Amino acid sequence: MFKKPLGNLKTSAPLRSSDRRKLKQRVIQAFSLNPEVGEELVPDGLLSAKFNTHTDEPGVAYLGPGGDPLWFTLGIGSEDMIPTVYTLWKKPDLLSFLSTPSAVIPVLVGGADLMIPGVVQHPSSLQAGQLVSITEHIHHSTRIGAPLAVGRMAVDSHVLSGVAAKGKAVFVMHAWNDHLFDMGHKGNPPDPWEMSQLVEKDEQAVKDEDDAENNAENIASKEPLVDALNSHLSQTQLDDPAPTIELTKEDVSSILHDALLQAMKTILSSPQTSALPMLASTFYSTYVLPSRPAQSPSQPTVSTPIDIKHSSHKSLASFLKSAEKQGLLKLKEIKSDLMVFSVATSHANVVAHRPYLSLKDVSLRNEKRGQREEEERTRVKELEVTELWKPHLQSLKFFADAGFDKSALYTYTDIKATLDKYVTDRQLVNAHDQSYINVGADGLLQTTIYKSDNPANTEFFKREEVIERLSDKMQSWYRICAEGRDPMLRKGQIKPISVVVKIRQGRKATTLITGFEPFLLEAVDISEELKTRCASSTSVSPAPGKSSGMEVLVQGKQIKEVTAFLASRGVPKRWIHTEGGGKK
Secondary structure (H helix, E strand, O other): OOOOOOEOOOOOEEOOHHHHHHHHHHHHHHHOOOHHHHHHHOOOOOEEEEEEOOOOOEEEEEEOOOOOEEEEEEOOOOOOOEEOHHHHHHOOOOOOEEEEOHHHHHHHHOOOOEEHHHOOEOOOOOOOOOEEEEEEOOOOOOEEOOEEEEEEEOOOHHHHOOOOOOOEEEEEEEEOOOOOHHHOOOOOOOOOEEHHHOOOOOOOOOOOHHHHHHHHHHHHHOOOOOOOHHHHHHHHOOOOOOOEEOOOHHHHHHHHHHHHHHHHHHOOOOHHHOOOOEEHHHHHHHHHHHHOEOOOOOOOEEOOOOOHHHOOOOOHHHHHHHHHHOOOEEEEEEOOEEEEEEEOOOOHHHHHOOOOOEHHHHHHHHHHHHHHHHHHHHOOOOOEEEEEEEOOOHHHHHHHHOOOOOOOOEOHHHHHHHHHHHHHHOOOEOOOOOOEEEHHHOHHHHHHHOOOOOOOOOOEEEHHHHHHHHHHOOEEEEEEEOOOOOOEEEEOOOOOEEEEEEEEOOOEEEEEEEOOHHHOOOHHHHHHHHHHHHOOOEEEEEOOOOOOOEEEEEEOOOHHHHHHHHHHOOOOHHHEEEEOOOOO
């Protein structure tokens, strides 16, 4: 269940005292604990964090004050509290347990279920679906290993003792060292306990030591089970079909009734999503069938189809008329067609219905997950474009005399910090307005930023203008960093890619793209890609008036498609200049 990282993990939030008390009471009642033990297992300062498993099943983890996950639930609105191994290490007899040879433990930790041939000790009264823990079997000892996994029984106890029994014994939900466990302090399991130290929940919860020895002998007689256990598990563990359950007609009718309530509460309660009246068959296929419960991977497989044919109702009309008698909906027959006219979303049964994970929910999540995966595949990390300046000619003397590194490359922020330090050290900030610098009071600064168009008596400049003038006296460089490639450092001023629409030969429009070479793009690649994207002819030629560089021409007004393409290749928006795309 947690063999892969948790998805959509929310930030943990403290539980209110009232919620914590309710949670504690649920645990005390579910596991027949005294209040003192309940206080220890559901401590004050509990946190909750919502998550999705790798199969998109929603859940909630409850963390102790130290950050260890102590309990978790699976499914929308589930109140079925499942203890983690951290909790079981505090109270190892909280659940009935099965033991298995040490060779099986790594397979369980890797996310596999426990197979029947791997069970050594087990209680005789376990039932399918019951929560259990799994421990390491210790040969010829009265000790029992610490719980290392939690799961639900796939079969009843008597099946485990069958001769040559095969299949799954326990559907493992959580194990030591899985991703849920990794949310905590990641400690090693405690030392084994003496069986006499454990309080038995059932008088036959664990077979006596003679049975344990017999099981150990049986394991030896079944060899090469232990020696070949990993091989056996790797071939059957993940591929064996889960036990199937056959439902009665009444069971199917009950599930369909719940599906109707689910649809009325989650879909039909919104007027925008309801298109009533509609044909009964359309209502059934659009709302009822998609609202059937989704099959949880941790539960046995249901082999009976959940539909009208396998229910106690003889027809869809009978099913809907039964719902009408309960006051859930209103029907009307028009020209021999049965129509659903309205639904009573405020009905007491609808209000009391607790939503669950439906087939529609799973379908939507799979669709969204597919979209996210597709976006991840097509998403390109944006290029990191940095403008740089290097001391040069007139500015070289300023950096050298001021004691700054004259060979370094400076960002705009670096230039600002350098100038701020210079004017602060020499007290050049104007006393009346700190946004101005007394340039006339410093000969070096005045000589560096002076331009021929300045009057000789110019004494004050705004700080931003001094920075701009200083950078103008420096040599331009730029650096481009792309994911998976070495940073590219070049001399010269980088300019945005130009995307210009021009009208030629009367009303014929063309889109011209130039200046893309610094952004790691090739003219031929752009031309081929835009030919497909724009469904237009393209051409490549040397850019006019330039000693180097190419120009890509696309027929038609294609600014939107071109900018989308450039963005998909990681070019930041601010480095794309467009012109001529608006209406005249």
